[in-house]
Amino acid sequence: MKLLRVGTAGAERPALLDADGTLRDLSDLVPDIDGALLADDAALDRIRAAAGAGELPVLDGTGLRIGPPLGRIGKIVCIGLNYHDHARETGVEPPSEPVVFLKAPDTVVGPDDTVLVPRGSRKTDWEVELAVVIGRTARYLESAEEGLACVAGYAVAHDVSEREFQIERGGTWDKGKNCETFNPLGPWLVTADEVPDPQALGLKLWVNGELKQDGTTADQIFPVGEVVRYLSRFMTLHPGDVVNTGTPAGVAMGHPEPKPYLRAGDVVELEIDGLGRQRQELKDA
Numbered sequence: 001m002k003l004l005r006v007g008t009a010g011a012e013r014p015a016l017l018d019a020d021g022t023l024r025d026l027s028d029l030v031p032d033i034d035g036a037l038l039a040d041d042a043a044l045d046r047i048r049a050a051a052g053a054g055e056l057p058v059l060d061g062t063g064l065r066i067g068p069p070l071g072r073i074g075k076i077v078c079i080g081l082n083y084h085d086h087a088r089e090t091g092v093e094p095p096s097e098p099v100v101f102l103k104a105p106d107t108v109v110g111p112d113d114t115v116l117v118p119r120g121s122r123k124t125d126w127e128v129e130l131a132v133v134i135g136r137t138a139r140y141l142e143s144a145e146e147g148l149a150c151v152a153g154y155a156v157a158h159d160v161s162e163r164e165f166q167i168e169r170g171g172t173w174d175k176g177k178n179c180e181t182f183n184p185l186g187p188w189l190v191t192a193d194e195v196p197d198p199q200a201l202g203l204k205l206w207v208n209g210e211l212k213q214d215g216t217t218a219d220q221i222f223p224v225g226e227v228v229r230y231l232s233r234f235m236t237l238h239p240g241d242v243v244n245t246g247t248p249a250g251v252a253m254g255h256p257e258p259k260p261y262l263r264a265g266d267v268v269e270l271e272i273d274g275l276g277r278q279r280q281e282l283k284d285a
Helices: 041-052 084-089 144-149 163-168 224-232
Strands: 002-006 013-017 023-025 076-080 099-103 115-117 128-134 151-158 189-191 202-207 210-216 242-244 267-272 276-284
Touching: 128 202, 128 224, 128 267, 144 151, 144 224, 151 242, 151 267, 151 276, 224 242
Parallel strands: 076 242, 115 276
Antiparallel strands: 002 013, 002 189, 013 023, 076 099, 128 151, 128 242, 151 189, 202 210, 202 267, 267 276
């Protein structure tokens, strides 16, 4: 299923995009798309049955904002340097263990919402990423297969980053990762049954119409199941948590000087095979 949330920010309603591309209202079946729903197999089965029977009312999508496809996100755990080609372009050895950092849930915006360039920023960068949405509690898992079994679905994430804040201002990466609007998510949460192999997805990103990133999740150093297993040894992942699994080569930081960092007025578009497309215009904060 392709689950999504539509409406004004803070007042989104749950919806489904059916196989014919028709937007369907889920408000009579579930209160929201969130961790509680993703952990409830019976509720998900009711949605599937209603969709299959053609019982869901049609929503007019004209002028309707698409919000983040997941509400009440618990935490966002991010994996850095998780593609071989991205490690090469940044001039570092591939990590022997996943590089882990956190993003606050309040960085999340809709897939087509405005992204704000922080005040004082000189190095705002783009990163298309596969987001993994957790549907079962992951705690001290023993195998990558167990990790995959905890995944409810997948989405497109844009891990916007300010490299000067991240790398040159001391401390951890957090300052460059948690600026407002720095995690557009969506348009859809695609349930795991529609993504038979998360290691066979193409990722692309354009800036002002120019292709900048063109990668595949097959190049991930630590695949999805292993990432979830690994994280479960250090923290408990709960339904409604999100894991951003890293970005392929082609970020601004990896370009020769002068590096083409983002500025107000730029337009970023990104997509992942089967998971939909985002488009953001940048403005000054």
